[in-house]
Amino acid sequence: MPKGQIVAGFLAPHPPHLVYGENPPQNEPRSEGGWEQLRWAYERARKSLDELKPDVLLVHSPHWMTQLGHHFLGVKKLSGKSVDPIFPNLFRYTFALDVDVELAEACCEEAKKEGLVSKMMRNPNFRVDYGTITTLHMIRPQWDIPVVGISANNSPYYLNTEEGLGEMDKLGKATRRAIERTGRRAVLLASNTLCHYHFHEEPKVPEDMSREHPENYAGYKWDMRMIDLMRRGKTKEMFAILPQFIAEAFAEVKSGAFTWMFAAMGYPELPGELHGYGTVIGTGNAVVEWNLVKAKLAKAA
Amino acid sequence: MTIVSAFLVPGSPLPYLKPDNPPWRPIADGLKAAGAALQASKPDVILAYSTQWIAVLDELWQTRPHLKGLHVDENWYEFGDLKFDIRTDVKLAEACVAGSKEIGVNAKAVDYDEFPIDTGTIVMSAYLNADGKKPLVIASNNLYHDGATTEKLGAMAAAKAKAQGKRVAIVGIGLLSGSIFRQEIDVAKDRIADPAEDVWNKRMLGLMERGDAAGIRNAAGDYAKQAKVDMGFKHMFWLLGGLGGSFKGAKVHGYGPVYGNGAAVVELRPN
Numbered sequence: 001m002p003k004g005q006i007v008a009g010f011l012a013p014h015p016p017h018l019v020y021g022e023n024p025p026q027n028e029p030r031s032e033g034g035w036e037q038l039r040w041a042y043e044r045a046r047k048s049l050d051e052l053k054p055d056v057l058l059v060h061s062p063h064w065m066t067q068l069g070h071h072f073l074g075v076k077k078l079s080g081k082s083v084d085p086i087f088p089n090l091f092r093y094t095f096a097l098d099v100d101v102e103l104a105e106a107c108c109e110e111a112k113k114e115g116l117v118s119k120m121m122r123n124p125n126f127r128v129d130y131g132t133i134t135t136l137h138m139i140r141p142q143w144d145i146p147v148v149g150i151s152a153n154n155s156p157y158y159l160n161t162e163e164g165l166g167e168m169d170k171l172g173k174a175t176r177r178a179i180e181r182t183g184r185r186a187v188l189l190a191s192n193t194l195c196h197y198h199f200h201e202e203p204k205v206p207e208d209m210s211r212e213h214p215e216n217y218a219g220y221k222w223d224m225r226m227i228d229l230m231r232r233g234k235t236k237e238m239f240a241i242l243p244q245f246i247a248e249a250f251a252e253v254k255s256g257a258f259t260w261m262f263a264a265m266g267y268p269e270l271p272g273e274l275h276g277y278g279t280v281i282g283t284g285n286a287v288v289e290w291n292l293v294k295a296k297l298a299k300a301a
Numbered sequence: 302m303t304i305v306s307a308f309l310v311p312g313s314p315l316p317y318l319k320p321d322n323p324p325w326r327p328i329a330d331g332l333k334a335a336g337a338a339l340q341a342s343k344p345d346v347i348l349a350y351s352t353q354w355i356a357v358l359d360e361l362w363q364t365r366p367h368l369k370g371l372h373v374d375e376n377w378y379e380f381g382d383l384k385f386d387i388r389t390d391v392k393l394a395e396a397c398v399a400g401s402k403e404i405g406v407n408a409k410a411v412d413y414d415e416f417p418i419d420t421g422t423i424v425m426s427a428y429l430n431a432d433g434k435k436p437l438v439i440a441s442n443n444l445y446h447d448g449a450t451t452e453k454l455g456a457m458a459a460a461k462a463k464a465q466g467k468r469v470a471i472v473g474i475g476l477l478s479g480s481i482f483r484q485e486i487d488v489a490k491d492r493i494a495d496p497a498e499d500v501w502n503k504r505m506l507g508l509m510e511r512g513d514a515a516g517i518r519n520a521a522g523d524y525a526k527q528a529k530v531d532m533g534f535k536h537m538f539w540l541l542g543g544l545g546g547s548f549k550g551a552k553v554h555g556y557g558p559v560y561g562n563g564a565a566v567v568e569l570r571p572n
Contacts, residue, residue, distance in 0.1 A: 067376050067481055068560070081415045086357055088413045117484055123378040125371055127417065151375075158481075200358055200445065201407055281358075 001183040005298045006176060007052045009188040009261045010045060011230075011272075011288040013252075014061065014134035015280035016084045016091035018042065021207055024141060028092040034207025041276025041287035042138040048273075048289055049139055052187060053301035056100045057140065057147045058107075058175065059189040062255035063131030064151040067158070069117025070171055072104040073149035075124050084130045090206060095133050100146040106182050107148060110174035116167060121151075135191040150175075152255045161243045161254055168256035172263025179264075185301065188264055190257035194226060195219030195249040195284035202281065215282025222249040223277070223284035230288050233271035235262065249284075270295050303463040304471055304571045306342035307540055307548065308335050308429065309509075311564035312353050312421020312474040315488075317428070318380035324491035324558055331555020331566030332428035338554075338568050339429045344470035346390045347430060347437045348458050350451070350539040352475035352532040353419035356441035360401045360454060363418075363439040364394045364410040374420045385423045390436035396461040397438060397454075404457050406450065411441075421474040429472065438462075440539070448521065448538035455542025471543035473536030477502045477563035479529030486560070494561030501528040502556070502563040509567055512550035514541060528563070544571055 019027050021034040064071070076099055084091035104120065111118035132149050150171070156164025179186045197216035214220035222245055229238040239262070246254040253259070268290065275287040292298035311328060320329035339347070354361070368387040374380075394410065401408030422439055430437070440454060455471065462469045478498035482491075493499040501524055508516040517537065525533040541547075549570040556565045 064375055068483065068485065083413055083416050085355065085417050088411060088416055092413060092415070119379075121378055123373050123382070125382050126373045126375075126378055129375070155483075158483075198357070202358055 004179040004182055004184040004186065006179055006186050006188060006265055007054055007293050007298045009190065009265050009290045010139065011258065011286055012135045012139055012189040012191055013193045013285040014131040014191045015285060016087050016130055016134050017206065017280045019093060019134055019137055020090040024137065026094045029090055031207045034209055035278060035280060037276050038278040038280070038285055038287065044275040045139055045287050045289055048291065049187060052293060053185065054145060054187040055184045056103055056186050057136065057145050057189055058150065058186055059132050059135050059147060059191055060150045060152060060257035060260045061129055061131035061135065061191045062152045062252060062257065063129040064149070065154050066151040067154055069119050070111055070153045071119045071121050071151035072108050073099045073128070074101055074104055074120035074122045075099060075126065076101055078126065078128055080127050082128065082130045082133050091130055093133055095128065097128065097136065097143060098146045100148050103178060103182050103184055104148045106178035107175050110178045111171055114170040114174045116170055116174070131191050135189050139189060152257065156254045156256055161246055165256060165259045168259040169263040172260040175260065176264040188261045190261040192255065192257045193252040193283045193285050194223045196252045197250050198282045212279055213282070214279050214284060219249040219284060223286070227274060227277060227286055230272040231274055233269050235267050235269050239267065265290060265292065268295070268297060303459055303469050304543055305344050305468045306339050306470045307544055307569040307571055308339065308472045309537060309540060309565065309567040309569065310335060310425050310429070310472060310474055311476050311559060311566070312351055312424055313476065313559040313562065313564060314374045314377050314383060314420050314424055315380065315559045317424045318377065319488070322488050324489070327555040327557045328559065328564050328566060334554040335566050335568055336429045336431060339470045342470055343468060344435060345467040346393055346462060346469055347435050348462065348469055348471045348543060349422060349425060349437055350440045350442065350455065350473050350536055351419050351421035352442045352536055353421040354439065354441040356443040357445065360406050360408040360443050361411050361441035362394045362398050362408060363389055364391050364412045365389055365416065366391050368418055372418060372420065372423055383420060383423045385418060385426060386433045387418070387426050388433060388436040390438050393462055393465055393467065394438045396465065397440070397458050400457040400461045401454065404453050406454065425472055425474050442532055442535060446535070448533060448535055451535040452538040452542035455539040456545070459543040471540060473540040475536035476531035476559070477505070477528070477565055479531055480561055482561040491558045491560060493558045493563050498528040498563060502565065506553050506556060506565055506567065509551040509569065510553065512548050514547040540569060544569065547572060
């Protein structure tokens with residue numbers, strides 16, 4: 001079996017508004033559109049993903065928050081109806097997904113070797129969180145690639161940002177080893193928003209884009225500063241200021257997905273391709289791709 | 302009398318799913334005792350606030366007439382599934398949506414098939430409303446609300462129930478101290494993770510037993526910070542609001558750990 005490899009990582013945020021705006025058949029509510037720039041950003045990301053021909057998509061979601069360790073979906077097929085507890089008016093999505101249980105188990109074993117508490121979720125009645133589902137739908141609406149779903153341990157909140165992200169760094173390194181030893185071509189999805197300041201009232205027509213803009217100017221400037229570093233491949237500099245960004249922009253990357261993804265990729269000083277940026281109920285969201293094949297850090301399919 | 306009984310209960314599924322585990326038995330037994338007390342008070346409706354039903358935009362109120370299904374806790378899925386069969390007092394819940402707006406709190410009704418009911422509400426209902434016959438009004442925990450706002454919501458909900466001539470059991474669902482074990486433990490040896498938090502929990506339970514609402518208010522801020530109390534102890538403020546700001550005293554039906562957290566089942570005696 002050839003050694004597995006990570007072929008790309010995407011910052012792939014999960015506002016359910018994007019699914020709502022797209023009107024896929026799986027989602028009950030109907031919209032008149034909205035959030036086009038982010039949805040078109042995902043369209044570009046979808047094309048790129050298609051060319052990468054991955055065997056598996058790994059997604060780390062802040063909306064499966066676990067207290068005791070890092071958890072992995074461990075049931076071969078999971079299905080159901082996901083209703084967003086915050087935006088049930090926008091997201092009531094019927095899903096069915098295939099889990100790459102072998103890889104998930106390898107990730108879990110490698111995480112244990114890193115000294116992390118890690119667990120396999122084996123309950124077939126488990127309802128997959130809406131963050132995982134939204135990110136997966138937006139990047140691959142065909143649902144034809146197996147996934148590994150990873151919980152966000154609450155350590156960055158329960159302990160502190162640095163300690164918590166230290167755990168995510170270990171989790172990323174463990175994930176990489178698991179991918180390599182199972183021979184997979186893997187794409188990583190960090191399901192995170194950037195600045196997370198948001199409005200506290202929803203417009204009567206949620207997709208009324210005349211009401212959509214950054215909630216917080218300082219947070220917007222922080223987003224642009226971080227995206228600029230991403231686009232220039234200044235990874236070391238970006239991670240040096242990440243805790244400050246998190247503190248001052250209330251950034252959702254605190255939950256760990258972004259650190260997990262970069263740790264797994266080996267923190268490459270590689271320019272990210274910005275597919276698009278936009279706000280959702282005032283929060284900052286960017287779809288960014290780090291393509292390791294184009295950078296010749298991974299082999300083409 | 303509008304408020305005929307009041308209870309502070311934990312929302313952890315562990316004592317429900319594994320009631321025979323010795324450290325969790327006091328909580329499971331306490332919840333059974335609280336259920337008997339609630340039924341004996343003959344309420345028309347249960348007004349419930351759960352720290353685990355998280356909202357961020359508005360105050361959400363459940364208005365689905367009948368909620369039935371199976372829930373799997375996102376943390377403790379290996380211990381089993383949680384069945385639920387809950388009826389809603391829609392008329393009162395809708396009055397609470399309107400009443401929230403009257404006191405300056407944005408609010409919305411939630412009436413969606415398969416909406417994810419939180420673990421705490423399900424566990425509470427399983428013990429305190431085992432036959433599912435009493436209708437509930439379920440209020441969310443908006444993360445941006447403080448204790449004072451939550452107290453106002455509790456008071457408003459009680460007032461709306463009074464206006465409808467209903468006898469009310471009010472329930473605050475949440476844990477006490479918040480330190481948890483971050484490594485897997487032998488659950489048969491569970492204990493409060495931090496002894497200092499154990500002291501804090503017992504001090505607060507003492508204040509409840511004495512009916513010292515002022516003492517609870519004075520200590521709540523420090524307690525929340527120093528003992529990492531679940532959601533800043535807002536579930537207690539919900540109860541204080543519903544009880545009109547004071548109560549006669551309390552009976553602690555059970556106290557103990559749930560994976561290091563502090564948990565208690567307390568019956569508060571309304572004035």
